[in-house]
Amino acid sequence: MGGILVVAEHLRGNLSAQTGEVIGLARELKAAVGGPLVVAVIAADPVRFHAELALDGVDEVLAVEAGEHFDPAVYEEAAHRLALEMKPRLVMLGHTVNGMGFGPALAVRLGGSFVSDAFGVEAEGGRLLALRGGYGNKVLTKIDVSASCVTTLMLRGGSAKPPPAGSAPLRIVPLDLQAAAVRAAEHRDYVDPPPADVDITKAEFILSVGRGIQDEKNIERFRALAERLGATFGCSRPIADSGWLPKAHQVGLSGKVAQNCKLYIALGISGAVQHLHGMKHVETIVAVNTDRNAPIYNVATYGATVDLFELADALEREFN
Known part of the structure; x- marks a missing residue:
């Protein structure tokens, strides 16, 4: 048993950006896991995704022909057959609506371990530790998946970076999936989620606020300050949980x-x-908190124990 099998995801003819992120993490783990890194794409015309999936570190792209729209039963069956043939150490896919549609069932059929909503994997002393939140995402948990069995791992979006282009060869895998496709459900339409006004994962400059702003009425002031500075406006969990x-x-x-x-x-x-998980890797972190013992100062590049409202006053005057 060895290697990594990544199951690609696409929607409306476009490859999911999260698939590139999954491949990026798989590439980082390749040396520790051993064996090849193989990416499988299941689609009506899977060959068209070859170039986008042949990223650096990928050893082979598998093309499986199936229906035009996502069918969890078909994906489960196809991924299961591919995994039985390849016998990978890791089966990786995105923690998405579609991923949740077949990932857990696939893990049950493979009989190994399962980690959903992971945001990383550490290779430490010969062990593999999957990282995810615990207790309502209040703590960081490390799940040991070092046992010699297959692990199905679903990666949260924004947790890794796609690798550069590569030149992996394509292999067409003929699978008869008609029996799996026979079910009392059919694709009817796409319903898009409400659009978000920001995309934290793509922002290069973020100004975030926490409980230190004291009151919801101060949100608009700091939102305006972020716009004035050319920053994306972010926040910590208490602000979002409060509905501010x-x-x-x-x-x-x-x-x-x-x-x-x-x-x-x-x-x-x-x-x-x-909160630190979402930003501690940033090149330059400026923290403003009157508590000198605040944990954020352990990762901050620069820190100031000044009143944040006085700082806001100064920035507003400077950038008026």
Whole structure:
């Protein structure tokens, strides 16, 4: 048993960006896991996705012909057959609506371990530790998946970066999936979710606020300040949980990872474990908190124990 099998995801003819992220993490784990990194795409015309999936580190792209629309039973059956043939150490896919449609059932059929909503895997001393939130995403948990059995792992979006283009060969795998497709359900239509006004995962400059802003009425002031500075407006979990800002603005384990951020300004944020996960990797972190012992200072590049409202006054004057 060895290697990694990634199951690609696509929607309306477009490859999911999250598939590239899953391949990126798989590429990082390849040396520790051993064996090849194989990506499978299940679609009506799977060959058209070859170039997009042949990323650096991928050893082979498998093309499986199926129906035009996503069918969880078909994906489960196809991935199960591919896994039985390849005998991978890891089966990886995105933690998405479609992924949840077949990932857990696939894990049961494979008989190994299962980790959903993971945001990373550490290779440590010969062990593989899957990272995910626990206790309502208030703590970071490490799940040991080192046992010599297949592990099905679903990766949260924004947790890794896609690798550059590569030149992996394509192999067409003929599978008869008609029996799996016979079911009392059919695709009727797509219903898009309400659009979010921000995308934390793509922002390069983020100004986030926490409980230090004291009152919901101060939200608009700091939103205006973020716009004046050219920053995306983010927040910590208590702000989102209180309903002061939509969940799309939240940075952290239960929110979004500031994956592409280069400058992060944290105003009145203490730096709980779940929030630090979403931003501690940023190149430059500026923390403003009157509590000198706030955990955020352990990761901050620069820190200031000044009153954040006085700082806001100064920034507003400077950038008026």
